[in-house]
Amino acid sequence: MHTILPFFLAMIAAIVLLNMWATKLKIAYPILLVVFGLLVSFVPGLPAVKINPDLIFFIFLPPLLFEASWSISFKEMKKWWRIIGSFAFLVVFFTALSVAVVSNYFIPGFTIALGFLLGGIVSPPDAVSSGAIMKFVKIPKTTSAILEGESLLNDASSLIIFRFALIAVGTGQFVWQEASLNFLWMIIGGAGLGLLLAWIFVQVHKRLPTDASSDIALTLIEPYLMYWLAEQFHSSGVLAVVCGGLYMSSKRMIFLSSTSRIRGYSVWESFVFILNGIVFLIIGLELPEIVGGLRSEGIPLPTAINYGVLVTGILIAARIISSYAAMLATIIFRPGVAPRASSNRRRLMMPIILGWTGMRGVVSLAAALAIPISLHGAPFPNRNLILFITFVVILLTLLVQGLTLPYLIRFGHVFDDFIDDEKEELVRQEIKTKLKQHVYHFLKDKHENELQSHAGIERMLKHWEEKNKASDTEWMNEKTKLIFLEMLESQRQFLSELNKDISINEEIIRHQLYQLDLEEERLRMI
Template sequence: MHNLFPLFIAMITAIVLLEMLATKLRVAYPILLVLAGLIVSFIPTLPVVTIDPDVIFLIFLPPLLCEAAWSISYKEMKKWWRIIGSFAFLVVFFTALSVAVVANHYIPGFTLAMGFLLGGIVSPPDAVSTGAIMKFVKVPKSTSAILEGESLLNDASSLIIVRFALIAVGMGQFVWQEAAVSFIWMLIGGVGIGVLLGWFFIQAHKRLPTDAPSDIALTLIEPYFMYWIAEQFHSSGVLAVVAGSLLMSNQRLKFLNSTSRVRGLSVWESFVFILNGIVFFIIGLDLPEIVAGLRANGTSLREAIGYGLLVTAVLILARVISAYAAMIATLIFRPSVAPRARSSKQRFFMPLLLGWTGMRGVVSLAAALSIPLVMNGTVIPQRHLILFITFVVILSTLLVQGLTLPYLIKRTKLFDIVLAEAPEEVAKQQMKQGLKQHVYQFLKDKYEKEEHNREAMERILRHWEEKVNAADDSWMNERTKVIFIELLDVQREYLEKLNCESEIDEDLIRSQLYQIDLEEERLRMI
């Protein structure tokens, strides 16, 4: 442990520096982290890094999923739930099936069950890589919502495929009836346990005398509870974390105060950034061990690289085909919800770019590492080959798709803001104007006849009308502070209602809510 501690500190330092470099170069930071880990792994004096898959699943996956669920637009998920569901389940299964057929035909020693195992491992795109790339390009809200929603659910579907494929590999047969019952329980049980625990945690935050530090500490451990308890009942821990976190995210204004929300956002951003960086760095560090196991089984490095590139090509092709199939199905059966395009050229190429976003990462690595060395007394000789193919898929998709996606989006200009979406500045102005009118009317209706402390009331109205911060806050007595905080609550209620009843982007509304939280914190400091 003491030998690894300096490496751990150096790794975090490198992650921070590489993220700065990636921002300067305008590339996704996971790309540089994987390459840096790969380069560092060839330093002979470094200790060998051996990754325990349980560490990836239990330590890293729950908070990463939880943060993604808290960040996603729940309204956009409901709007695009059909295509999100198809990409998260149908497309993952189609991708795994495609990989299984190709692997069974072209890779020596791969049965169909072993091919499904490999397909389930490499089928889910990585949300972190896609999100890092999307920071540098402008895409329609519909596209980003589909990608974010898919990333929340496809991990669960792929891990379910991996679990059933492992059973088939170990037993040499596959019982469809038992698999169907187990599949249904993993879905229903995972979602049910997640919602139940999410509700329980909400009540705990409401009823316990928590403050900001304890609220934040609870939010950090809650996804681990959801994942672990669901796994104990042999359901999907991933779905439990996603379902519970979505429920808590949608109710955040009801059980977290402004201090907890403001401070918690900064804590979670830093925490998730470090977790992501460590995982992608470790992916590169683990390559020498994977190559050593590959050579021990008599597979040449050249052949293994060829198999990895073949599987990568199948993944990209399957996702592009699925994107076009989803577009055609939407235009036929639900044309009213199809994203509008400026031209037929834009409509034709949008699925191509959507299909090009399938970078692989954390979940694929953890799933590959979870394959045991021995099952039912039989050694699995293809384990190291699957690990190497997974590494090639992660590296090649990050390099090829990750580096070319921003270029394609910018050069083709196919993801210009579509006609169906209102420009962001217009929507923001509409929201602020409505908010101003709502609060001003509330003030007039409730406090217009209040004669005492008239000067303070005039100051409040003038503050709201002109948004001018007074240099002297002596007029802000306890009564006026109560009124101001009440106005902030009125604003939150208005924005919640606006979020449910309008088409305004939920990210804009959340940004305004964050500004309101900051204003409340400023008032409490006076």
């Protein structure tokens, strides 16, 4: 313990420092973390990093998926559900099938079942890597929403493939009828259990006298409970966490106070950042042990690298082909929502960009490490080779695609026709104007009698009518504070109704709601 603890603390410090360095260099921090972990792994005397395969999913996936489901815009997911669904399920299956066929043909000892196992591991793109890279380039909100929605659901579909392939490898057979029923139960049971538990958690937050600290503590254990219970019923724990997280996210204004939302945002942001950083460091630190396993099995390192490069090429090609197929289907069946560009060159470049965003990361590593070490008392077939191929795929997609994607977007001018900062700023200003008008009419209509009898309320009305930015709380008392709080709640309801307009970006609405939470906290401190 005294050996591991300093090493663990050093890992967290390294994550923070590398993130700052990555921001300065304007590259995605997962890239630096993987490379740093790889370099550190060659330092003699460091403790070996080993994680129990049975715990890897349970430790990392639930909180990462839960936080992602709170961050995504459910409204945008509904708007683009067709393309998100096709990429999250059809494209993942097509990618896994491609990897299975190619690995069965080119890699000695690989059956179709092992190929599907490898395909299920490496098929889901990583949301963290894509999001970290997208910070340094401007892309349309539509593309961002599609990538976020896809990354939230493709984890579930790929892990379902992984689970069935693992069963096929273990039993040596695959019964389609039984698999189909199990597949339906995993989806329906996982989603249903997640929604049921989320509803129960919402009621707990609402009915118990919780404060900000207890609210945050509960949200930290809730994704683990969702995942664990769903897995106990042999359904998809991933879908349970995703569906439950989406439901609770949509109800956050109801069961969480402004204090809980503000503090919880900071806690979750730091927690998920550390988890992601640890996983990406582990990717690099695990390599020496994986290479040692290859040598013990008599597999030459150059041969294993070639297999990894081959699988990476298949993944990139399958995603680009799928992107073109999706664009063609959209043009044929839904031309009204098809992307428009000023030239055919830019239109044809868009699927390449979408295909080039398929960096792999946390989920692929977690799935690979979750492969059991032994099977029926014997070593699991080709486990070390699968781990090494997964490592090569993660490393190549992060370095090659991750480093070139910003330049491909920036210098290819692909999204120049779609990015409109002026339009978004106009929407922000319009919402602010509507909020001011709403507050003014709220005070006039609901507190007209009190306007004549209380100098503080008169001043409040004058403040909003004249849009005076000065702050003066000398006249504030409990009565005016209650009216202020009531006014803030009225603004939240107004924004919630405004958010039903599909043309308004939900990110703008959430920003305004966050500002209202900050204002409420300031009032409560007076």
